[in-house]
Amino acid sequence: MRKIFLIIKREYLTRIRSRGFIISTVGLPLFSAGIIAISIALATRPSDHTLRISILDNLGGISGQIVAGLQGNLPNGKPRYEIVKILDRPASEEEARRQLNDQIRAGELEGFIEVPKDVLDGKSASFYTSNTGDFSTLGAVGKAIDNAVVERRLSDRGIHVDDLPKLVHGVDMTMVKVSKSGETEEKGQTFIVGFSIVMVLYITLLVYGVATMRSVVEEKTTRIIEILASSVKPVHLLTGKILGVAAVGFTQYLIWGACGLLLSGYGSAMASAVRPGSSMPDIHVPTSLLVYAVIFFVVSYLLYASLYAALGAMVSSEEEMQQVQLPVTLIIVVGFILYPVIVRDANSVTSVIISMIPFFAPILMVLRIALQTPPFWQIALCILISLLTTLGIVQVSSKIYRVGILMYGKRPSVVELLKWLRYT
């Protein structure tokens, strides 16, 4: 026991102090936040100079409301849009359009809005511009036309635009989930929650499974395994290694979880400061789902980590490792990409069968539990199958590990692997 603890400790401390751990722990949230922030900033960034725009109003009399919708200044204080000319019902639409197009080509205009005669009946308006990639201007122009047209339609029917919000205020909907156990839970974000949990399981199995394998291969390539094997039982070594890597993963999730809580707290504070009374959506995760997720995670983590460790023990170099890990990685990926089957109908025969396969269970069964809790016997059976499979795989893997760590050179064939299982 003491030796297992020493192995765990070494594995944990060297990993947690490694540059890779620090970078991924700090870097991943920063990176994703950064990507989101940059993409938002890039997509919505307004141009930094005044756009010269003309309006070709074939309907007549609507340009005033459009202009009113295009107010506002740039950060440097200049107006965002300069309305160069308003053509109200010109004699010839074609002639006017041709002139305006020429002006755009000559660089005298950035663009013009054309409002068709029957815009009130649903005909689409157009924005002519040399820069079709400028979505923020298209958005602003579209909104201005939209508002102007709606206002005109309403006033044609004798309704004042300010009364609108009261008239169209809808009814809020709440979805209530009915589950077998009789309880009814409010489930607004069932899918998002289920999917996020499954995503975390998926990534963890992959990342820390491969980390376990790397650790085995490192001890093999440095030959330190000879000394370890002469001091510790291989099965203890394997146990310590798997638990040590798991502890690293756990630490990483604790850090991320704490950051997430802090950020969401900060988010709701910001939201209520900006608009009093509002708050971040309250995501409710049922306890039973979390408990099941943890059970499936622990069982399947053992399964995959020991499988990856056995693969690591079969090879003698980092390059070979890349090749042998593929089948196992594929199994995890396949389990993940099957999720739409569950989402479509969580209780179909196909869903029941594929979620019972122990290699997929951590992802698919957990997703089923999140979406539409299956009968308890199915969950219990699935846990039992997973547990038995894991025990079997751990047995086989630790035997392969025990023999493999001392073997160098050619990678074993399947026949040789079967022989390894019989070695004492």
Add this chain to the structure above:
Amino acid sequence: MDAVAIDRVTKRFDSVAAVQDLSLRVEQGAVFGLLGPNGAGKTTSLRMIMNILVPDEGAVQVMGQAVSARTQDLIGYLPEERGLYRRMKVREALVFLAAIKGLSEGEAGRRVGEWLERLELAAWAEKKINDLSKGMQQKAQFISAVVHRPALLILDEPFAGLDPVNAAIIKDIMLDLREKGSTIILSTHRMEQVEMMCDAICLVNHGRSVLAGDLRAIKKSYGKNTLRLEYEGADKFLERPDVVEKVNRFGAVVEAKLRPGADSQEILKAAVADGVRLTRFELVEPPLNDIFIEKVSTANA
């Protein structure tokens, strides 16, 4: 009580027997040479002593106990293929390796500190192993083999890659440990090291013991059948197939193995007749190197 007692052990991998009906005893306090050509079964034997492998037949005892997790802690091992955790600091890695041999971490830290001083590595204690030169890594690894004061020390090619100064340091430590009661098993291909250091040997070939016992007794049993010569002049005087069985030239020294019952005086006469200036003419026991080659090649023939 013997330090190691291997009793009629057989170990097969698939159908190939790596070790076959092997018995050997290592007396406590001895320096024991485990010899044999590549692939003879030395590593398999050592691994069974260390409880890494379990024999198919027979029994292995260390310090009077059947091998087990407990006996593992009594053994220190320097494998032929060297390696330590490259990205760990020297002190940290050595403390870990000492702790999994059963020392408390406090005790391990203290002793690792002492050994680092003794092998002049103290300045490197907080450096990563990767930053050490090859020789320094070798010394660090040697520490991992001896730090828990093992009753049995197994050294596989301990001097490989060491310069003469460091080799002398390691040799002195080995003799010192032996003085303090440790038993040493030395596995090496360097026969002159075996001749200088070992009390007893076992030569294995194809998984079987082909020669075992006290080194002096073994050499004596061959008798003084080898002429060690240094001379100036033509070596035509050695071309006497009736007297000389084989000639080994080492440059300055020439060794001539005599036929059984042949008289060395015949050679001396021939040399004098040829006008060769002899500076050395010594009748000696055969070098271990020759015994090794003879035993292994007759077995393979």
